[in-house]
Amino acid sequence: MKGLVYREFYLMRKNFALTxxxxxxxxxxxxxxxxxxxxxxxxKDEENNQMIASFYPQAYLYTGAMALLGFSAAxxxxxxxxxxxxxxxxxYTLPVDExxxxxxxxxxxxxxxxxxxxxxxxxxVVLGFAAKKGVSLEHIKNLAVMAAIVSVTFITxxxxxxxxxxxxxxxxxxxxxxxxxAALVFGIVKFIIYCIKEAEVRYPYLKGEEAIRKVSxxxxxxxxxxxxxxxxxxxxxxxxxxxxxxxxELERRRY
Amino acid sequence: xxEYENAIEIKDLTKKYDGFTLDKVxxxxxxxxxxxxxGQNGAGKTxxxxxxxxxxKKDGGEIKLLGYxxxxxxxxxxxxxxxxxxxxPFDDRLNAIALDKILREIFEEWSTxxxxxxxxxxxxxxKKKFGKFSKGMKMKLQIASALSxxxxxxxxxxxxxxxxxxxxxxxxxxxxxxxxxEEHSILMSSHITSDLDKIADSVTFIDKGKVLISGYKxxxxxxxxxxxxxxxxxxxIAPEDIVSARLSxxxxxxxxxxxxxxxxxxxxAVIDNASLEDIxxxxxxxxxxxxx
Numbered sequence: 021m022k023g024l025v026y027r028e029f030y031l032m033r034k035n036f037a038l039t040x041x042x043x044x045x046x047x048x049x050x051x052x053x054x055x056x057x058x059x060x061x062x063x064k065d066e067e068n069n070q071m072i073a074s075f076y077p078q079a080y081l082y083t084g085a086m087a088l089l090g091f092s093a094a095x096x097x098x099x100x101x102x103x104x105x106x107x108x109x110x111x112y113t114l115p116v117d118e119x120x121x122x123x124x125x126x127x128x129x130x131x132x133x134x135x136x137x138x139x140x141x142x143x144x145v146v147l148g149f150a151a152k153k154g155v156s157l158e159h160i161k162n163l164a165v166m167a168a169i170v171s172v173t174f175i176t177x178x179x180x181x182x183x184x185x186x187x188x189x190x191x192x193x194x195x196x197x198x199x200x201x202a203a204l205v206f207g208i209v210k211f212i213i214y215c216i217k218e219a220e221v222r223y224p225y226l227k228g229e230e231a232i233r234k235v236s237x238x239x240x241x242x243x244x245x246x247x248x249x250x251x252x253x254x255x256x257x258x259x260x261x262x263x264x265x266x267x268x269e270l271e272r273r274r275y
Numbered sequence: 276x277x278e279y280e281n282a283i284e285i286k287d288l289t290k291k292y293d294g295f296t297l298d299k300v301x302x303x304x305x306x307x308x309x310x311x312x313x314g315q316n317g318a319g320k321t322x323x324x325x326x327x328x329x330x331x332k333k334d335g336g337e338i339k340l341l342g343y344x345x346x347x348x349x350x351x352x353x354x355x356x357x358x359x360x361x362x363x364p365f366d367d368r369l370n371a372i373a374l375d376k377i378l379r380e381i382f383e384e385w386s387t388x389x390x391x392x393x394x395x396x397x398x399x400x401x402k403k404k405f406g407k408f409s410k411g412m413k414m415k416l417q418i419a420s421a422l423s424x425x426x427x428x429x430x431x432x433x434x435x436x437x438x439x440x441x442x443x444x445x446x447x448x449x450x451x452x453x454x455x456x457e458e459h460s461i462l463m464s465s466h467i468t469s470d471l472d473k474i475a476d477s478v479t480f481i482d483k484g485k486v487l488i489s490g491y492k493x494x495x496x497x498x499x500x501x502x503x504x505x506x507x508x509x510x511x512i513a514p515e516d517i518v519s520a521r522l523s524x525x526x527x528x529x530x531x532x533x534x535x536x537x538x539x540x541x542x543x544a545v546i547d548n549a550s551l552e553d554i555x556x557x558x559x560x561x562x563x564x565x566x567x
Contacts, residue, residue: 021380022380023376023377023378023379023380023381024377024380024381026373026376026377026380027369027373027377030368030369030373030377031366031368031369101366102366105363105364105365105366105367106360106362106363106364107364107365107366109330109360109364110358110360110364110365112328112329112330113328113330113353113356113357113358113430114353114381114382115350115351115353115354115381115382115383116350116381117350
């Protein structure tokens with residue numbers, strides 16, 4: 021299995037390096053913006069300071085998403101390239117069973133997820149110090165929730181093996197995902213409408229956006245709490261589902 | 276250690292697809308020999324090889340590789356088997372050093388020294404990406420990797436197709452060297468019969484999913500011949516003696532499967548030796564009986 025994992029990482033090293041470069045560049049830029057609010061040309065501008073104060077709580081989410089999604093996606097092309105290069109055909113002649121092959125693919129994805137999470141935490145640490153706010157454990161908890169959500173993308177692996185082309189996999193997931201996505205959007209819209217109405221009743225003295233935030237905060241905190249508890253189960257569940265479906269797909273012998 | 280007489284034993288192998296059926300294919304590859312597996316395009320060679328390697332699931336029949344059952348003891352068998360395909364199955368972005376690191380973790384008996392030794396012998400660069408290799412270089416690389424883990428059985432699927440005669444000759448010499456060890460065997464599928472003329476000990480000819488002939492190459496070549504006669508004389512030849520006949524305005528060329536008997540029966544007739552290519556051509560047209 022070591023050889024198969026090594027192979028996956030060897031083939032994705034350029035994608036990995038590119039993602040790392042983009043991530044570090046973005047992190048550097050945002051850090052500079054934060055630093056300039058007290059040590060640069062933005063120091064005396066009150067409006068900019070307020071904008072940055074509202075941006076800081078979100079910045080770690082952008083860098084976190086970039087790290088988690090970017091590193092996890094570095095491997096996506098390998099499955100498709102394997103069919104083009106006939107490596108997949110060749111693996112059936114090796115003394116390696118489908119369980120080991122599936123495990124090697126999953127181990128690579130887990131390593132990338134962990135690396136993405138570590139870089140996301142690095143992002144939080146750097147931004148925290150750049151903004152002179154220190155490291156927030158709450159933020160790290162949120163990044164862990166984000167990692168759990170990203171781990172759900174593992175289940176695309178069996179589909180990638182089945183369809184052999186990126187376009188077909190994407191089409192399949194759009195077809196399956198369109199209804200749940202529509203339901204999610206509907207739910208979010210309903211929630212926003214509820215928050216607006218409650219804000220008018222509960223906080224008539226506050227500005228629109230501030231009042232809505234005050235109404236939605238307890239629900240968001242509760243959701244994050246639930247998600248943080250569910251995160252390990254989501255990750256393990258995604259891994260287990262992905263493993264068994266991948267083994268089944270490899271056993272189908274699509275030749 | 277597993278004792279066996281035949282490196283490959285195939286009995287009544289059946290595989291059905293829409294429009295094609297591999298129909299009770301049976302043949303053996305004796306240990307220490309090289310078998311040429313010939314047939315035209317679409318005859319069933321690759322399907323048979325894929326079934327041997329359990330790349331496709333067979334619908335019926337039994338297969339043994341090096342004495343192991345090809346399904347129940349699949350991984351035990353595959354530790355000692357190397358497959359070589361017509362195209363390089365390694366990603367273009369890899370190089371030989373990376374390939375060595377990958378395969379040495381997969382094969383227990385992988386030898387880095389042997390692998391790099393073959394690379395030096397074939398003058399293949401170690402750091403160059405495979406995408407920049409020529410077709411001949413890619414095939415030599417595949418063979419180098421196949422010979423570097425002490426495989427007792429090489430299975431080659433159209434491995435020499437598309438190679439120039441110089442490279443083909445080089446590769447055939449390597450196979451002969453490989454067979455110096457009596458524990459080693461080769462199954463080589465090809466439609467380039469001249470390669471098999473040179474090195475095969477035995478030959479199996481498949482057409483439309485059925486095995487037509489299987490046996491020692493020399494026996495097959497000795498028993499078959501091309502009887503040349505006029506159109507009038509052709510009418511006197513018994514149908515059971517004819518595999519198929521090629522008719523022209525000047526006469527007939529008849530493939531016979533028992534040259535010695537036909538020499539006695541049709542005294543005065545000229546019976547030329549047949550090559551594997553001739554045999555393949557005439558057998559492919561056997562259903563027509565007469566063709567041009």
